[in-house]
Amino acid sequence: MSATAWKPVTQKDRFEQECCFQALSSTLQRMFFLLPGMILTLKETGLPKCVLSGPPQLEKYLEAIKIFSGPLKGIDLAVRPHSAPEYKDETMTVFQIPIYSERRGEDWPSPSPERLSPGRSSDSGAAENEQHLLDGNPVNRTAQASSSSLPEVAFLFSLSQLHVKKGNFLVLKAKELGLPVGTAAIAPIIAAVKDGKSVTYEGREILPEEICSPPDPGLAFVVVECPDEGFIQPICENATFKRYQGNADAPVALVAHMAPECVLEDPRYQQWMERFGPATQHLVLNESCSSVHNLRSHKIQTQLSLIHPTIFPPLTAPRCQEEHAAFPVPTVRGECLLKYQLRPRREWQRDAVIVCNPDEFIAEALELPNFQESVQEYREATKDVPASAAKQYPEIVFLGTGSAIPMKIRNVSATLVNISPDRSLLLDCGEGTFGQLCRHYGDEVDRVLGTLAAVFVSHLHADHHTGLLNILLQRERALASLGKPCPPLLVVAPTQLKAWLQLYHNQCQQLLQHVSLIPAKCLQKGAEVSSPAVERLIGSLLAACELEEFQTCLVRHCKHAFGCALVHASGWKVVYSGDTMPCEALVQMGKDATLLIHEATLEDGLEEEAVEKTHSTTSQAIGVGVQMNAGFTMLNHFSQRYAKVPLFSPDFNEKVGIAFDHMKVCFGDLLTVPKLMAPLKALFAGDIEEMEGRREKREVRLARAALMSREQAAGPEDRAPLQKRALAEPPPSPQSKKVRAQ
Ligand SMILES: [Zn+2]
Numbered sequence: 001m002s003a004t005a006w007k008p009v010t011q012k013d014r015f016e017q018e019c020c021f022q023a024l025s026s027t028l029q030r031m032f033f034l035l036p037g038m039i040l041t042l043k044e045t046g047l048p049k050c051v052l053s054g055p056p057q058l059e060k061y062l063e064a065i066k067i068f069s070g071p072l073k074g075i076d077l078a079v080r081p082h083s084a085p086e087y088k089d090e091t092m093t094v095f096q097i098p099i100y101s102e103r104r105g106e107d108w109p110s111p112s113p114e115r116l117s118p119g120r121s122s123d124s125g126a127a128e129n130e131q132h133l134l135d136g137n138p139v140n141r142t143a144q145a146s147s148s149s150l151p152e153v154a155f156l157f158s159l160s161q162l163h164v165k166k167g168n169f170l171v172l173k174a175k176e177l178g179l180p181v182g183t184a185a186i187a188p189i190i191a192a193v194k195d196g197k198s199v200t201y202e203g204r205e206i207l208p209e210e211i212c213s214p215p216d217p218g219l220a221f222v223v224v225e226c227p228d229e230g231f232i233q234p235i236c237e238n239a240t241f242k243r244y245q246g247n248a249d250a251p252v253a254l255v256a257h258m259a260p261e262c263v264l265e266d267p268r269y270q271q272w273m274e275r276f277g278p279a280t281q282h283l284v285l286n287e288s289c290s291s292v293h294n295l296r297s298h299k300i301q302t303q304l305s306l307i308h309p310t311i312f313p314p315l316t317a318p319r320c321q322e323e324h325a326a327f328p329v330p331t332v333r334g335e336c337l338l339k340y341q342l343r344p345r346r347e348w349q350r351d352a353v354i355v356c357n358p359d360e361f362i363a364e365a366l367e368l369p370n371f372q373e374s375v376q377e378y379r380e381a382t383k384d385v386p387a388s389a390a391k392q393y394p395e396i397v398f399l400g401t402g403s404a405i406p407m408k409i410r411n412v413s414a415t416l417v418n419i420s421p422d423r424s425l426l427l428d429c430g431e432g433t434f435g436q437l438c439r440h441y442g443d444e445v446d447r448v449l450g451t452l453a454a455v456f457v458s459h460l461h462a463d464h465h466t467g468l469l470n471i472l473l474q475r476e477r478a479l480a481s482l483g484k485p486c487p488p489l490l491v492v493a494p495t496q497l498k499a500w501l502q503l504y505h506n507q508c509q510q511l512l513q514h515v516s517l518i519p520a521k522c523l524q525k526g527a528e529v530s531s532p533a534v535e536r537l538i539g540s541l542l543a544a545c546e547l548e549e550f551q552t553c554l555v556r557h558c559k560h561a562f563g564c565a566l567v568h569a570s571g572w573k574v575v576y577s578g579d580t581m582p583c584e585a586l587v588q589m590g591k592d593a594t595l596l597i598h599e600a601t602l603e604d605g606l607e608e609e610a611v612e613k614t615h616s617t618t619s620q621a622i623g624v625g626v627q628m629n630a631g632f633t634m635l636n637h638f639s640q641r642y643a644k645v646p647l648f649s650p651d652f653n654e655k656v657g658i659a660f661d662h663m664k665v666c667f668g669d670l671l672t673v674p675k676l677m678a679p680l681k682a683l684f685a686g687d688i689e690e691m692e693g694r695r696e697k698r699e700v701r702l703a704r705a706a707l708m709s710r711e712q713a714a715g716p717e718d719r720a721p722l723q724k725r726a727l728a729e730p731p732p733s734p735q736s737k738k739v740r741a742q
Pocket residue numbers: 403404413461463464579637
């Protein structure tokens with residue numbers, strides 16, 4: 001939700017060329033889910049400094065996310081303590097008002113770290129690995145240990161007050177009065193009248209209201225979060241808010257309430273809302289608000305579903321909730337890009353609110369050259385593939401197929417494997433995975449969360465694991481609403497994940513009771529598992545997912561990065577690479593896989609960049625599938641530079657497909673997936689052309705650079721023939737530069 005009139009303040013400092021981003025995050029929970037991605041996005045925009053305001057635990061939390069976020073280097077993160085005096089710039093003053101729950105101290109039994117690490121005592125490598133992790137960043141172990149006492153529960157509220165805005169100088173009126181408009185003499189006159197002072201010009205007194213519009217009063221607006229009933233009384237009694245209710249110096253134009261319906265329905269809370277007076281607008285932001293927030297994702301999915309409506313199922317419409325609290329004051333439910341203008345006139349503005357019209361998207365696609373023909377040809381070519389009436393399992397749902405940072409069309413890594421109608425498993429769980437599940441499954445999302453038996457986290461880059469916390473909490477909520485028990489979720493992950501979960505548990509909210517962590521290294525071939533507890537967990541993992549084998553191997557990416565292979569009792573084998581360069585261990589582990597899901601971050605020709613970033617190119621990933629003798633290779637984890645579609649490689653064959661967010665396939669679909677290429681090329685012709693243009697330019701640049709360096713190496717008499725030869729050479733083909741899998 002955003003109401004741009006009061007979104008976080010961005011202030012550019014022209015002199016120091018430093019930009020300061022003030023973000024006010026009210027609860028630590030919200031930050032855990034959203035902050036890492038937001039910071040990565042801000043960093044992408046070139047923001048050098050980000051100042052965060054928030055609850056007391058914010059600083060420790062920031063330390064924690066720095067542990068896992070190598071990519072956060074390059075942006076200076078600072079924290080403004082919640083007790084700091086108000087923030088002031090040329091537009092407004094922002095007050096932070098911490099509120100403490102009445103229930104402070106309740107419901108916070110001591111955390112039990114053992115719960116999370118069944119193998120702690122015997123898993124000798126864990127301590128060593130963790131130490132390595134902590135070596136990289138000075139997180140104080142004793143600080144973590146001591147924080148197992150009850151955290152201070154505080155929520156921050158922001159009250160912002162716009163400064164009084166001076167009136168505008170009325171040029172025409174000044175001219176009428178014969179003032180020296182357009183000359184240097186007018187400057188002191190303007191300054192004086194804007195300050196509300198009279199001036200004397202050529203013996204005549206001129207009042208400010210004669211040549212200046214009246215000043216705009218200092219309005220205030222409030223952003224308040226009340227996560228549960230425990231905060232209602234403290235909010236109602238808060239002295240700072242009381243000052244702005246009734247006859248305040250600055251009238252409150254808008255109060256934005258981040259509060260669930262149960263709080264909004266509470267008579268005490270409604271009375272508090274009323275006390276701001278009839279002129280104050282109220283904005284509700286909670287789960288009852290429904291609006292399309294990502295038009296591009298809806299558009300692409302609608303168009304893809306024209307090609308194949310079950311492989312690319314249309315996204316679900318936003319949930320509509322009928323039961324809303326009724327309010328005694330003017331209240332608006334939030335929508336994406338809804339604006340409230342504070343100046344010059346106070347009003348709601350809906351011009352940017354997204355309206356989703358699928359018919360338009362369809363019409364646009366049908367007009368594309370060759371699109372309809374290629375879809376027709378695709379249907380012809382696949383009409384002999386037997387369409388199974390019954391749903392087939394496993395069913396693979398790609399929830400996030402982009403790398404690094406979440407973007408509109410491709411979210412970060414997450415793949416749902418529906419093993420059977422009531423068993424599923426997630427391969428990685430990047431930020432926003434829950435949101436993707438909601439968009440894919442709509443009202444079915446709770447049922448799907450209820451089937452989730454395990455999560456595999458390949459490595460601890462932010463694009464692979466930061467969605468896990470929300471999945472854990474939402475799964476707990478979903479199971480409770482279904483009236484089912486909530487056994488711990490089995491999470492196969494590098495041991496280092498433990499520290500991160502522990503920190504959240506200690507600082508913010510209990511969740512360790514919902515997790516059973518199986519160190520990924522314990523599932524490596526030949527690994528000795530000396531802990532009976534871990535052994536038991538592995539047993540329940542295999543049983544829960546109906547697997548004969550769940551194997552992991554170290555891959556060539558960052559430290560502690562794993563790939564995995566799942567062998568089902570019925571014989572199918574799914575192999576997932578995580579992030580990696582071509583990796584022999586993965587090839588060995590994945591022999592004869594039914595399906596390989598392999599990262600293909602970069603296009604062919606970018607082998608050097610791929611090595612630098614420890615990723616694979618398209619043809620390298622396809623090569624790994626060939627070496628593995630995989631029945632099918634599905635490429636994913638594309639660099640976000642390929643927003644809609646990656647560049648196709650000449651190595652594409654009938655056993656290769658590319659993944660899209662929300663694409664859903666079963667093994668029976670794999671025969672037809674390669675045939676999707678022609679309609680996909682028609683749908684994305686414009687984007688492909690643009691990317692090919694970039695590639696051509698790059699190749700010309702490389703050829704020139706090579707020529708220059710050869711010229712420098714050669715003597716002057718050799719130069720002419722060399723030049724001729726270089727120009728006659730075709731640009732290097734992707735194959736010739738291919739780095740072989742090792
Ligand atoms: Zn990644």
